[in-house]
Amino acid sequence: MSTTVFDSLLFRDMFGTPEMRDIFSDTAYVQRILDTETALARAQARTGVVPAEAAEEITKRVDFAGLDLERLRNETEIVGYPVLPIVTQAAEQCGEAGGYLHWGATTQDIMDTAVMLQCRQGIDHLQGQLDRVRHTLADLAHEHTDTVAAGRTHLQHALPVTFGYRCAVWLSALDRHAQRLQQARERALMVQFGGAAGTLASLGSGPEGLRTRAALAAELGLRDPEITWHVARDGLVELVSLFAAVGGSLGKIAWDIMMMCSSEFGELAEPFVPGRGASSTMPQKRNPISSELMFAAAKLLREKSSTMLDAMMQDFERATGPWHLEWAAVPEAFLLLSSSLHQAEFMLSGLEVHTDTMRRNTHITGGLIVAEAVMMDIAPVVGRQHAHELIYDACRTAIESGTTLESQLLAQPTLVEQIGPDRISHLCDPARYLGSAQAMTHSVVRQDRGR
Template sequence: MTPEVPAAHLTDSRALGTLFASPEVRAVFTDQAMIQSWLDAEVGLARAQAGLGLIPVHAADQIAASASAAGFDLGTVAAEIERTAHPLVPVIRVLAERSGAAGAWVHYGATTQDITDTGLVLQSRAALDLTEEFLRGLIAALTVLAERYRDLPMVGRTHAQHALPITLGFKFAVLIAETGRHLERLAQLRPRVLVVQLGGAVGSMASFGPHGPELLARMAGELGLGTPEIAWHTSRDGFAELTCALSMISATCGKIANEIRVLQRTEVAELEEPFGLGKVGSSTMPHKRNPMFAEFVLSNAILARQAPAGMLAAMVQEHERDMSMWGVEWTAVPETFILTAGLLQRTTALLDGLVVHPENIRRNLHQLGDLMLSEAAMMRLAATLGKAEAHEIVYQAAMQAWDSGRTLKDILLENERVRSEMDAGELGRLLVPESYLGTCPEFVDQVLANAKEAGRG
């Protein structure tokens, strides 16, 4: 057996890999797992052919009994791939040799891409199962937070400035809805992506005679995959869609981590990522409690969302087949799965241990005093004065409040038009952040109910 090759990529790094990669999904895409997926595809083909009488049943049984990647010497396989300049032929030769006389029926009538594509589909199915599990875990963590903070008023920010009040639960509910759509996307793409590949040399299935369509369906059944309507050797939209969906999940995780990071700023201090004694924020400033986990998630999200560009380029294929773009998929699909699953696990851990500081949230909510409620005053005046005039009145008052430090209420009450529409008591009641939450709590309830009904909550 060949010695272990030292890791040279972040996802395989023993030092840094735990910060970025999912070990469970990484195991799906090891060399051994890849070869096993090719062997599984060969077994599915052989059993389907035996069922149609194209090869002897005993040959299919022997091929299946010999199709274990556990005993493959990866060093020898690698050397043969380099020598032959072919990714699959060395594996086929080993399988045929192990199968004895039955080896004559290995890879009967198929082309390389039939096996490597089907293998990557099998790996993608296993990785999708794990990714969906991790995504559900993220939704569960968001659900706990949305329920817990359904009614906690906080500053809603636009353009990084105080805008209007929302609730913290509302912020989490927005993310529940978004991640729920990701879950739907994964379910919807499965029948388009998880299909067998079997077309022979140019997709015509000529090597299988009149049995081609039935053989295709039988092979799909043997492997638990869908049956495509035609060979997809040069139609790479399935893997491109898959990669795009994973990258969107990664972007959502990055957004969550960034929100935690910016709300952990010292002058904001509303949220804080999990902290335990021993976690070091700085090698030179012992007092620092940096959002390191959130920052790792952010960098991971950047890496994970690079793949769609390459996959879209790989869709531009020539004629009926060639190998030019295979390497793009062999890199982008596993890497995106591994990074995305790692992101989901890290982001869920962030949320599970998230520290919320209600006292700081309330402090920031009242930082502008009543100035943040300018819209409430404007909408009340607009009901009788019209939007344009109401906006101008409140705008002028708000700008004076900014410059003078006086309250918006006091300045508005100096305006005769305002006094003709409402008294100081009504205006004072309008300019309270906790009373201008719209339907934030109700939206939380609706999102949670929808998630439960869809089986996500």
């Protein structure tokens, strides 16, 4: 029986993905610990710390399949960490060579490095997901560059925009996040090898310690840090905080789409799948399930980021408690972001865009959405201040009488005489007041496709 949404048979694929669960599974974690231990033996053989024959035996004999997992579970609970129980069983597999396993290392060295290997694989998966979402958004932005829609500020009609412009704004944030993610992985994915207090004293005061750490980093394809980071957790904090930011941007997309899917707007609909978003009592319902899950993930990711910030405050050279917070927060953050990206890819790739409704909705305020456009256009003719007063009065009258801005302007003989009725009708068309929306949309799409 599961106790969390992450391992629930019912909910796990709504708050994670099978691929990311595999990356952060117990099996994968133990295997990464074994990978780290065998890589350490090879690195130490290269630097002359342990005999080459021992490293060869360790690499050949250490085998996940040979572990007693029930014994490992029991001993982990007793010790408080899994490394010593794993090393004990792995050393038993290696015979005499097992005496050189885990040479000079401390538990946190191995656990941190194993997590770094998991994080690298997880980031690879997230980057692929993010790229697919960006590609889908670029297609939407390109397709709807000229699809006129109501721009809304404070949930009120403001000025006309295009749906492509809105998609390009969403895309631009994800493009920047993709750059941040690449930069963060280069900073954060570091090998950990410092020994008991981080000083590598177990390997002596000569160059062997630092040379071994560099060799271990090369073996595993991780960055060799300048100094031990047992209690300097900024790398993992950067990753989880970035995940929260990406989740927030996805949550913003979800919020916009949920609003545009509402019955009153009717401008979008999530992809139709029989039964998806259905109600047990209302057969007409088609709820925006993917957007809702993205929105929930954004809120949960913020919590993980907060937890990681708490975990930064560690005492002296080894923490008494904060480190344990990461054991829950890091895998869950990867799962949540992977889930949100999965939902975004599914939803955006099949999004139903009701272009006629978008255009029709620009007129529901009787043309008031172009009030600024008309004012700016007639100002050179009648003067800036008079234009403002004239349009202000016309808007007020249109609201009070339930008519349109165009009809109120056409009812003013002086204005009609000055600029003509055809010009007034043209000015009241939302499609003519889009500013640089289309140019900016094209710019974002070009940059995204160029990358």
